[in-house]
Amino acid sequence: MNTLELTGITMVFNQGGANEVTALDGIDLSVAPGEFISLIGPSGCGKSTLLRLVGDLLSPTSGTAQVNSKTPHQARLDRDYGMVFQSATLLEWRRIAENVELPLEVMGVAKAQREATAREMLELVQLEKFSDHYPWQLSGGMQQRVAIARALSFKPSILLMDEPFGALDEMTRERMQMELLRIWEETNTTIVFVTHSIPEAVFLSTRVVVMSPRPGQISDVIDIDLPQPRVFETREDTRFFELLTKVRESLRKVEGEEPGA
Amino acid sequence: MRNRRVRTVFSFVGILATLVLLWEGYKAMGAATGGTWPFTDVELPIRTNERSMPHVWDIVSTLFSEAQRGRDELLVTVLLKAALFTFRSALIGFTVGSLVGFGLGVLFVRSGLAERGLMPYVVASQTVPVLAIAPILVVWSGRLDLPIWVPVGAISAYLAFYPVAISTLRGLRSPEATSSELMRSYAATPNQVLFKLQIPAAMPYLFPALKVAATASIIGAIVGELPAGIREGLGRAILSFASSFSSAPEKLFASVLVASLLGIVFVALVTLVERLTIPAGNRLDPNELAMAGQGGAA
Ligand SMILES: Nc1ncnc2c1ncn2[C@@H]1O[C@H](COP(=O)(O)OP(=O)(O)OP(=O)(O)O)[C@@H](O)[C@H]1O
Numbered sequence: 216m217n218t219l220e221l222t223g224i225t226m227v228f229n230q231g232g233a234n235e236v237t238a239l240d241g242i243d244l245s246v247a248p249g250e251f252i253s254l255i256g257p258s259g260c261g262k263s264t265l266l267r268l269v270g271d272l273l274s275p276t277s278g279t280a281q282v283n284s285k286t287p288h289q290a291r292l293d294r295d296y297g298m299v300f301q302s303a304t305l306l307e308w309r310r311i312a313e314n315v316e317l318p319l320e321v322m323g324v325a326k327a328q329r330e331a332t333a334r335e336m337l338e339l340v341q342l343e344k345f346s347d348h349y350p351w352q353l354s355g356g357m358q359q360r361v362a363i364a365r366a367l368s369f370k371p372s373i374l375l376m377d378e379p380f381g382a383l384d385e386m387t388r389e390r391m392q393m394e395l396l397r398i399w400e401e402t403n404t405t406i407v408f409v410t411h412s413i414p415e416a417v418f419l420s421t422r423v424v425v426m427s428p429r430p431g432q433i434s435d436v437i438d439i440d441l442p443q444p445r446v447f448e449t450r451e452d453t454r455f456f457e458l459l460t461k462v463r464e465s466l467r468k469v470e471g472e473e474p475g476a
Numbered sequence: 477m478r479n480r481r482v483r484t485v486f487s488f489v490g491i492l493a494t495l496v497l498l499w500e501g502y503k504a505m506g507a508a509t510g511g512t513w514p515f516t517d518v519e520l521p522i523r524t525n526e527r528s529m530p531h532v533w534d535i536v537s538t539l540f541s542e543a544q545r546g547r548d549e550l551l552v553t554v555l556l557k558a559a560l561f562t563f564r565s566a567l568i569g570f571t572v573g574s575l576v577g578f579g580l581g582v583l584f585v586r587s588g589l590a591e592r593g594l595m596p597y598v599v600a601s602q603t604v605p606v607l608a609i610a611p612i613l614v615v616w617s618g619r620l621d622l623p624i625w626v627p628v629g630a631i632s633a634y635l636a637f638y639p640v641a642i643s644t645l646r647g648l649r650s651p652e653a654t655s656s657e658l659m660r661s662y663a664a665t666p667n668q669v670l671f672k673l674q675i676p677a678a679m680p681y682l683f684p685a686l687k688v689a690a691t692a693s694i695i696g697a698i699v700g701e702l703p704a705g706i707r708e709g710l711g712r713a714i715l716s717f718a719s720s721f722s723s724a725p726e727k728l729f730a731s732v733l734v735a736s737l738l739g740i741v742f743v744a745l746v747t748l749v750e751r752l753t754i755p756a757g758n759r760l761d762p763n764e765l766a767m768a769g770q771g772g773a774a
């Protein structure tokens with residue numbers, strides 16, 4: 216059973232209107248449990264749209280999506296997804312631990328259990344010392360780790376991440392990547408990860424999905440056969456560089472189709 | 477924190493002293509030039525004689541003289557009692573008005589239909605002069621044998637609900653789209669979204685509106701007292717001192733002082749509640765908001 220099964224997904228915004236946009240056209244993609252999939256492609260090629268379709272924040276114009284053999288809608292009601300966006304979007308009036316507890320609160324988990332889980336999740340992202348702080352007292356990178364802890368708190372089977380490290384500096388970003396891989400191994404989650412960074416996609420993923428714009432299509436799927444677990448030295452591996460080149464060329468083809476883009 | 481409080485007190489006293497100096501300076505200038513701008517024949521816009529602009533010390537001393545010949549109650553006592561009476565009506569109006577305003581905000585954020593249907597009336601309600609509404613409400617509630625504080629409270633609420641409704645709606649809509657999407661991904665019910673996301677997010681917007689509502693409710697109560705024929709409140713006091721303005725102008729100024737004092741106290745009470753309710757980082761205060769922004773900018 217695949218975690219994700221997309222067949223012939225097409226997404227048209229403002230259909231019939233003057234500003235009609237075909238954001239996605241004929242997307243087929245299968246993702247096995249425990250995979251780490253990165254979506255990469257030029258701006259506007261529909262990466263976020265695809266992620267939002269999977270997460271039932273949008274409904275496709277045509278085609279079917281199956282998540283854990285259910286409709287995305289049912290999967291959302293079953294709380295199968297954790298979501299992380301580019302900005303942490305923590306609730307300013309809640310302390311860090313309370314932010315992590317938010318999904319559990321919504322799901323009706325008892326207080327003692329919530330607190331224990333929040334503590335565990337904050338340990339996972341190494342922020343247990345900050346549980347009583349308010350979001351504005353934390354740096355951007357720390358806030359993003361809280362957002363990840365919050366997304367993991369209810370143990371979703373799929374993590375949907377839209378450029379989660381996009382706003383972070385290079386050093387923080389590499390540290391967060393290691394942390395995410397560690398969490399991925401520990402929790403056995405399936406991850407769909409949107410990024411603009413080729414090294415990030417190659418370093419993290421089991422497969423990289425390259426997308427092309429206007430209309431958004433999958434132009435290439437590249438297997439990342441680097442050994443697991445990924446370690447700091449992985450980035451110095453010759454195979455790592457080969458794969459970087461492969462993804463880069465695939466992306467160049469995509470962008471090459473678009474003169475002047 | 478301590479330091480800031482000291483500075484607040486200093487700036488308050490400083491501004492008060494400046495106002496007094498400006499007032500007395502203007503009077504002195506008028507006295508020196510015979511009522512014109514210096515070195516010109518252009519008359520000053522406001523006359524500087526004792527009738528138009530009594531001395532500050534005359535206003536203050538009239539506060540501490542007997543209110544009426546033969547009665548040994550001081551004017552300040554009379555005015556403070558009147559202020560307390562008006563405050564009670566204003567508090568009713570403020571409470572009712574804020575609840576109605578908040579309820580409308582919640583209704584509008586829940587139902588676009590209600591917003592489109594009712595919002596024009598909400599806006600229109602504020603363009604109707606309260607001076608016209610007040611006697612109508614008094615007459616209506618007289619017919620219904622309602623106690624007299626009902627129409628006065630209603631007039632006060634009429635002015636108070638509007639800023640609260642508008643700001644509540646704005647605040648309930650203030651969470652980022654991604655926050656709403658997160659709630660959606662947790663399969664939160666509309667009520668959970670309201671109580672866990674929208675209402676807390678609206679709090680920083682609500683309190684500034686409550687401060688506006690506090691002062692508006694006082695105006696409403698004062699205006700409402702007049703057609704209601706209430707003799708105990710500030711409305712009556714202001715009216716009667718206005719009619720004797722030419723003989724005893726300092727009394728009208730004194731009652732204006734007490735009325736504004738009432739406003740300040742009311743707003744200070746709301747601010748106190750705000751301080752206790754909202755953590756410093758999340759208050760809609762320019763300084764602190766800038767700090768929060770720096771922390772939040774990733
Ligand atoms: N709600 C919407 N209404 C109309 N058009 C939309 C909407 N959301 C996305 N689009 C359009 O769909 C296309 C794909 O957008 P999407 O945000 O998925 O791109 P993206 O690959 O995530 O881009 P980026 O890398 O810049 O984040 C764009 O042309 C965009 O203008």
Ligand SMILES: [Mg+2]
Pocket residue numbers: 262263264377
């Ligand atoms: Mg995007």
